[in-house]
Amino acid sequence: xxPRALGHQLMVEFYDCDKDILDNLEAIEGAMLDAALVSGxxxxxxxxxxxxxxxxxxxxxxxxxxxxxxxxxxxGYAAVDLFTCGDTVDPLKGFDLxxxxxxxQNMSVVEMKRGIxxxxxxxxxxxxxxxxxxxxxxxxxxxxxxxxxxxxxESMQVVA
Amino acid sequence: xxPRALGHQLMVEFYDCDKDILDNLEAIEGAMLDAALVSGxxxxxxxxxxxxxxxxxxxxxxxxxxxxxxxxxxxGYAAVDLFTCGDTVDPLKGFDLxxxxxxxQNMSVVEMKRGIxxxxxxxxxxxxxxxxxxxxxxxxxxxxxxxxxxxxxESMQVVA
Numbered sequence: 001x002x003p004r005a006l007g008h009q010l011m012v013e014f015y016d017c018d019k020d021i022l023d024n025l026e027a028i029e030g031a032m033l034d035a036a037l038v039s040g041x042x043x044x045x046x047x048x049x050x051x052x053x054x055x056x057x058x059x060x061x062x063x064x065x066x067x068x069x070x071x072x073x074x075x076g077y078a079a080v081d082l083f084t085c086g087d088t089v090d091p092l093k094g095f096d097l098x099x100x101x102x103x104x105q106n107m108s109v110v111e112m113k114r115g116i117x118x119x120x121x122x123x124x125x126x127x128x129x130x131x132x133x134x135x136x137x138x139x140x141x142x143x144x145x146x147x148x149x150x151x152x153x154e155s156m157q158v159v160a
Numbered sequence: 161x162x163p164r165a166l167g168h169q170l171m172v173e174f175y176d177c178d179k180d181i182l183d184n185l186e187a188i189e190g191a192m193l194d195a196a197l198v199s200g201x202x203x204x205x206x207x208x209x210x211x212x213x214x215x216x217x218x219x220x221x222x223x224x225x226x227x228x229x230x231x232x233x234x235x236g237y238a239a240v241d242l243f244t245c246g247d248t249v250d251p252l253k254g255f256d257l258x259x260x261x262x263x264x265q266n267m268s269v270v271e272m273k274r275g276i277x278x279x280x281x282x283x284x285x286x287x288x289x290x291x292x293x294x295x296x297x298x299x300x301x302x303x304x305x306x307x308x309x310x311x312x313x314e315s316m317q318v319v320a
Contacts, residue, residue, distance in 0.1 A: 006232055006237065006239070007230065011169070011272060011274070013274065044207075045207040045209060046207070047204075047205040047206070047207050049205060049221055051223070057204070057221055057225065057226065058221070059207070059219040059226055061207050061209055061217055061218070065217065065239075066219055068219070068226055068241075068243070070167065070226070070243070072166055072275065075166070075275070077166065077275050077277065079166070079167055079225075081228075081241065081243075083228070083230070083239075083241075085230075110272065112171060112270065114171070114173065114239045115232065115235070115237050115239055116173075117235060117237065
């Protein structure tokens with residue numbers, strides 16, 4: 001049985017990016033908001049900040065968790081997290097958009113499932129009606145889904 | 161030679177937490193801000209949001225990157241990211257504070273180094289005066305540190 005999780009996180013290293021873009025607050029904010037939208041996420045709030053002498057940090061809180069970016073223009077590098085939950089959001093679409101907007105020529109992605117409720121030590125064994133129910137778009141499940149089968153733990157996977 | 165990175169991220173799964181705390185916007189916001197402060201971070205901006213019917217999401221943007229939390233009170237579970245850069249911030253102090261405030265009885269932590277500028281495929285080989293210089297509190301290095309030895313890639317480590 002495939003293990004399921006409450007959340008799903010992509011940790012992306014964007015290397016060899018356009019350094020001017022990485023240092024441009026408006027460009028970064030626009031790219032992150034567009035990444036949220038193209039992924040199918042619902043934007044709740046956002047904060048973006050440009051640092052001196054360079055670099056931009058920003059977070060978009062979405063109904064399905066968050067997207068975050070930190071840029072190091074001097075290295076052409078940006079660290080991006082795409083943390084989502086639910087089945088209605090496709091963070092890979094946001095990833096593709098950011099790759100293009102940042103002009104990244106090299107990248108790596110680590111995928112991590114968050115909130116695996118069944119653990120090897122047996123202390124977390126919430127029961128679920130079906131495994132699929134844990135991935136509702138709302139990211140919150142009614143307590144009455146705790147009635148059936150357990151799920152298995154899952155470790156991180158490198159997906160690209 | 162120990163590899164060094166631009167950033168350092170702790171991805172924490174807090175299980176078996178106090179469910180009332182997890183659903184309390186003020187308590188979560190206060191805990192996250194205190195976690196930033198006890199870690200030695202400089203708070204830049206913050207956004208927190210309580211969802212219906214339950215759950216809180218929030219991010220504290222710090223000068224040294226960000227702290228993020230998403231709570232699932234119905235499972236007693238919170239996903240926390242502590243993303244920092246520089247040598248002046250100790251995210252483990254924030255971790256300890258959050259463990260206590262959330263009342264977590266079980267947890268796991270994955271540590272990931274972000275922005276390893278030397279990669280196995282050889283495309284990222286920035287040169288540095290010394291490895292230590294990459295971890296300045298400002299998180300930004302002048303370009304003139306690109307003058308010496310290369311650093312090696314590092315993969316993720318489970319630290320607890």
